[in-house]
Amino acid sequence: QKEVEQNSGPLSVPEGAIASLNCTYSDRVSQSFFWYRQYSGKSPELIMSIYSNGDKEDGRFTAQLNKASQYVSLLIRDSQPSDSATYLCAVNQAGTALIFGKGTTLSVSS
């Protein structure tokens, strides 16, 4: 059974702080890794993708991947109240569909 694990939270950070979200996955042959943001009552929105070990930065977001440890993380710098949402980690390999974690709820207080 392929699994993606995330702490459900809530993770609470003050405005301007760095939020760190973590995810582990069970299938060693996973090839692509994604972070989605989901606001309450809305559908998931893709915010980051990463395929190779290391860091990938896009604006205030940095995704980090460590395949040896089967670990993916998302850092959000200068957190804003508008970042308050549930963040979903998703993993797949070629020929299969994305497997999602349960998501981590982030709350950014002003």
Added chain:
Amino acid sequence: DTGVSQDPRHKITKRGQNVTFRCDPISEHNRLYWYRQTLGQGPEFLTYFQNEAQLEKSRLLSDRFSAERPKGSFSTLEIQRTEQGDSAMYLCASSLGTLDGYTFGSGTRLTVV
């Protein structure tokens, strides 16, 4: 192209009735996926298509669920003899390649009463 479209946005049905949902993917995307999401959970995979071929179906999926993509464009998901446990958000997504991220539609919220 306005993204992935789903219809209807909301559906309330009585237990035992059949329901059908429609999804129109991004036109150049040949892969289409159906997921189900309940409160506090991540999206749960149901099935996916590459063009008109249904390539994978979740083993957890009841025989009451069926999906089609007859011409490799839009897709329908039918639930027969609905049960209260079927109440959920049904999400459709599409992608271009096998390792690309998905674009989700707005979802269809099903309530079985």
